[in-house]
Amino acid sequence: MRLFVTYTPAAVAMLDRDMRYVLASQRWLTDYGLSDQEIIGRSHYELFPDIPESWRAVHRRSLAGASEGSEEDPFPRSDGSVDWVRWKIYPWHTTSGEIGGVILFTEVITERKRLEDTLRKQAKTLQELSTPIVPLSQAVLVLPLVGVVDSGRAQQMMQHLLDKVVERQARVAIIDITGVPHIDTHSAAALVQVARAVRLLGAQVVLTGIRPEVSRAIVGLGIDLAGIVTRRDLQSGIAFATATAPGAAPSPALTHAAEGNGKTRRVEVLKADAPRTPG
Structure with missing residues (x-):
């Protein structure tokens, strides 16, 4: 038993009823x-004096017969840092059948948690890049779409746009689809769903950049755009928004972009709020 615990590749510790170490793996x-x-014979709490009460409660429950575990829990270090661990705890019994203490199995998963956090941040960045929302003014937002609008992207777009509408208390949200190559039943339904969700927050939705082929597709699919203002291009949408929400005068960059071609418009809209350097 002693050799098994000592040399097992897992992090294992055997403690008695007073939480003093009996065995521990390398x-x-x-x-x-x-x-x-x-550490043999020393108290677990002497070695880890900052261990939180929640962990001490787990130890008490296990000493009373409970078996518990968690896939991820924070573990504070004495230097103030925090590791993440996956753990399980079981009571062990003496030859007479009484509980002699507990056995702890743990795995430090801090690096995995850091990687997951990094991936989440990267996913959020990619989401924001795929659904860029440009504030034309406090009252007006512009969402220029480029590429295919599938159900997953539509869900991200909806959440991002709704958050911004609430955050800025926007009165008009312009969704420009000049850069959307084609519209099918799913993408059209997704756009309508986004528009309706925005309207429930009290903001007017303006759909711009509807090319003739897209218009025919929408009609052919029988998509109901009732309650959604449509304009041929972004410039017309900005003009409508300016009239609808007083004080929503567009910036020069947005105005210039709206008068350009589709490619220029998308690039300039994304850079509308970027700082400009002299010359």
Whole structure:
């Protein structure tokens, strides 16, 4: 038993009823910075004085017979840092059948958590890049779409746009689809769903950039655009928004972009709020 626990590749510790170490694996000593200490017979709480009450409660429950575990929990270190661990705890029994203490199995997953956090941040950045929302003014938002609008992207677009409408208390949201190559039943339905959700927040939706082929597709699909203002291009949409929401005068960059071709418009809209350098 002693050899098994000591040399198992997992982080394992066996403690008695007073939470004093009976056995510990090499991995346990390494993971918790105890390799240079003799821990057998010492209290777990002496080695980890900052362990939170929630963990102490887990130990008490296990000493009373409970088996518990978690896929991820924060573990505070004495230097103020916090690791993340996956763990399980079980009571162990003496030859007479009484609970002699607990056995802890843990795995430090801090690096995995950091990677997951990085991936989440990258996903959020990609989402914002795929659904860029440009504030034309406090009252007007512009969402220039480029590429295919599938159900997943539509859901992201809806959440992002709704958040911005609430955050800025916008009165008009312009959705420009000049850069959307084609409209099918799913993408059209998704756009209408987004528009209706925005209207429920009290903002007017303006759909711009509807090319003739897209217009024919919408009619052919029987998509109901009732309650949604449509304009041929972004410039017309901005003019409508300016008249609808007083004080929503467009910036020069947006005005210039709206008068350009489709490609220029998309690039300039994305850069409308970017700082400009002299010359």
